[in-house]
Amino acid sequence: MKQYKCHKISEGCAEAEAIVSGDHIMFYLMEPETGRVIESAHDLEGKSIAKKILIFPGGKGSSVVQADGLFQLNMHGNMPAAMIIQFPETVLVSSAIIMEIPMVDKVDPAFYQDVKDGDLVKVDATNGVVEIL
DSSP: OEEEEOEEEEOOEEEEEEEEOSSOBOGGGBOTTTOBBOOTTOTTBTOBOTTSEEEESOBOSOHHHHHHHHHHHHHTTOOOSEEEESSOOHHHHHHHHHTTOOEEEOOOHHHHHHOOTTOEEEEEGGGTEEEEO
16 A cells, blocks of 8 residues: 545545546546547547546536536536545536545656556545545
């Protein structure tokens, strides 16, 4: 088990499989019924983010499509379990808080070198800790 310090954006705690993206994410380009990324040529294309710890640089697209995309995922129970973001922005931060999704940033840089798709990760946003279990 490895532990890393982080900064809380939206409080909460979640433990789930990690899914790691090097690409910015537009939540509107996901199937709400499955959580699958449908954006063509995205590094997560065809993969589902549902109930996983989503590790990604940041969002892209207008604020309306970001918030609506997250809302649609939430309505179908396919939100990420938690989000680890490198470049937070107002819309994603406020959406995470409203939808009660744990979100952190400013994670120790070593985390990004250590974490891999499929790792079991625990995000304790409330206490500012991320762990690879």
